[in-house]
Amino acid sequence: MMETPKGLRLHIALFGRRNVGKSSLLNALTGQQVSIVSDTPGTTTDPVEKTLEMAPLGPVVFLDTAGLDDAGELGELRTERSLRVMQRADVALLVTEGESWGEHEARIAALLREREIPFAVVQNKADAYPAAPGRAHGPGVLEASVSVIRASARDGLGLAEVRAALERLAPERALHQPPLLSDLLPDKGVLALVVPIDTGAPKGRLILPQVQAIRDSLDGRKLCMVVTEEELPDALGRLRHAPDLVVCDSQVVHKVDRDTPSDIPMTTFSVLMARFKGDLTALAQGAGALTRLTPGDAVLIQEACSHHPQKDDIARVKLPRLLQKLAGGELRIAWSAGKEFPEYDGAYKAVVHCGGCVITRGQMLARLRAAAASGCPMTNYGMAISLAQGVLRRELSPFPDALRAFEAACAHP
Ligand SMILES: Nc1nc2c(ncn2[C@@H]2O[C@H](COP(=O)(O)OP(=O)(O)OP(=O)(O)O)[C@@H](O)[C@H]2O)c(=O)[nH]1
Ligand code: SF4
Ligand SMILES: [Mg+2]
Structure with missing residues (x-):
């Protein structure tokens, strides 16, 4: 089965101090032993990645990280690696041990806010900490809009709430991609894709933007024709009506520009990908x-x-x-x-x-x-x-x- 490309998956990252149960939470949420768990702080050293289908979010990538309170020369390197993972997160879980909240948690929350990454706080190990009266309450420094969830990776408490929070927080742009090109064509519009097959082309297949363009035109019920730049003039000559759009690879744009009459709209995969x-x-x-x-x-x-x-x-x-x-x-x-x-x-x-x-x-x-x-x-x-x-x-x-x-x-x- 063809997997959904990573570039189209929601990326969910777990951050927190060492030993708070980030890896245990990942394992509990995915129902698999993805990350190694131990009571020795600093068990996760390099970021761990797991792709899976998770209802109702669909295809996701979970990113488990090393604790952000790690010290020493190696620890600082690990912390830096974990922070870099933030660049890839569409949504995050800030994992704490019970209700404990200190400078590390405050820093992580500040960084997530700065990067506009929506997050929820997961107060893990709820089985080991007596429940506070009423709903789980977070540190006063957080806005009321931030969800604070009491959970236990050990006995499964709160996991459904964590999943619901992820669904709520997932940004629209991550879950619902705009069309790549079908919105640029009329109903049953004709599309000509120009794909060079040179030494740079991978053997026996097309590259992802080309595949996505074909798929999007099929999804949008367009009439799609795929040719190399050499065949484009012949192909245009055989059509009874001019195509509604010509899309080519940037490497042949000069030739395609010359061969495509100026009244036919033309663009490149790069421009389409830039918009998408x-x-x-x-x-x-x-x-x-x-x-x-x-x-x-x-x-x-x-x-x-x-x-x-x-x-x-x-x-x-x-x-x-x-x-x-x-x-x-x-x-x-x-x-x-x-x-x-x-x-x-x-x-x-x-x-x-x-x-x-x-x-x-x-x-x-x-x-x-x-x-x-x-x-x-x-x-x-x-x-x-x-x-x-x-x-x-x-x-x-x-x-x-x-x-x-x-x-x-x-x-x-
Ligand atoms: N009681 C209890 N213990 C837990 C829970 N979740 C994790 N633990 C324990 O906490 C310890 C640390 O768990 P990990 O999942 O390795 O924690 P981590 O945050 O990934 O730790 P590092 O990778 O070292 O940063 C282990 O001994 C776990 O068994 C929980 O919900 N309840
Ligand atoms: S466009 Fe090329 S270089 Fe960039 S991520 Fe895709 S394959 Fe890699
Ligand atoms: Mg870990």
């Missing part, structure tokens, strides 16, 4: 910043997964070449790859991010927020390539707000 995954308008604005690059500027190229670089790798070879052409000279380029990301250095004149197919919309938005907070404009690979090829305006024209943001960013530094 994050904030197209902010990313279009970030593309505008690339027009102001000058030699010597620092630029970060960022990927959300750490795949093995290929010959002629886009991040290592093609993009740097294009960006330096835009800047008119050498740039200081840095790279980062992985599900978690380092702090954005305010010195970057631009961050150019990949399509982020393996991360969730919430995770992409967290990256955009963090970059904006450091004053770094962010755009994505595809838009950078299209800008260098002079076709970005056409690609953005199906999205007037994004086009306006791009034009404004080009005009005003």
Whole structure:
């Protein structure tokens, strides 16, 4: 059975001090022995990940972390790793031991709030602490809207409430993805997808954004045609009516732009993914910043997964070449790859991010927020390539707000 890609799963993270029962709670919620449990504080060292189907939330990823009160050199490294997990959380559980609440809990709550991650407090080990009269009450420092749940991973008390809280807290954007493209086409509209089959294409399959585009057009009952860039002119010639939309891979956008009559709307998978995954308008604005690059500027190229670089790798070879052409000279380029990301250095004149197919919309938005907070404009690979090829305006024209943001960013530094 094909699994739901991680990038479309709700990510639920557990945070708290050591030994409060985070791993036990994960095991109890999933009904599986996912994480090792022991009474020795510091049992979980590296983040543990578990994907599963959880009614009524659907496909989720649970992330168990090391205690955030770990000290010493190794402990600090673990704490840092746990904090990085926050970058991936759509929703969180702050686990405490009974009603105990101290500086670590307050710090975790502050960080979650700062990152706009909805959370509930789970007062675990309720079996070992006498119930306070009335409902579970949380520390006075928390807003009344934060759910505080008395629970016991040992005897199952409160687990149904924890599940209900997760369902309530899960942000709309994480549970209900907007369509990738079907809303751009009329009923039974005709879509032409242009997919290059070059040395960079994975053997025997399509990449995720292409598969998602086909699936979304089928879901929306559109008429979808998939061709390579070489066959596009023939395909267009054979259609009785022009397609309602042409979508191509950024790598062939130049040719597809030439071969597609100017009255047919055209865009790229990158632009569609930017809208689906994050904030197209902010990313279009970030593309505008690339027009102001000058030699010597620092630029970060960022990927959300750490795949093995290929010959002629886009991040290592093609993009740097294009960006330096835009800047008119050498740039200081840095790279980062992985599900978690380092702090954005305010010195970057631009961050150019990949399509982020393996991360969730919430995770992409967290990256955009963090970059904006450091004053770094962010755009994505595809838009950078299209800008260098002079076709970005056409690609953005199906999205007037994004086009306006791009034009404004080009005009005003
Ligand atoms: N009485 C009681 N003990 C519990 C409960 N949940 C966990 N424990 C015990 O608390 C201890 C720590 O549990 P873990 O699940 O390993 O705690 P953790 O927060 O993951 O700990 P670290 O990975 O070290 O940060 C173990 O001895 C568990 O058996 C509970 O609901 N009630
Ligand atoms: S680099 Fe980005 S777009 Fe490419 S596969 Fe990895 S996550 Fe997906
Ligand atoms: Mg643990």
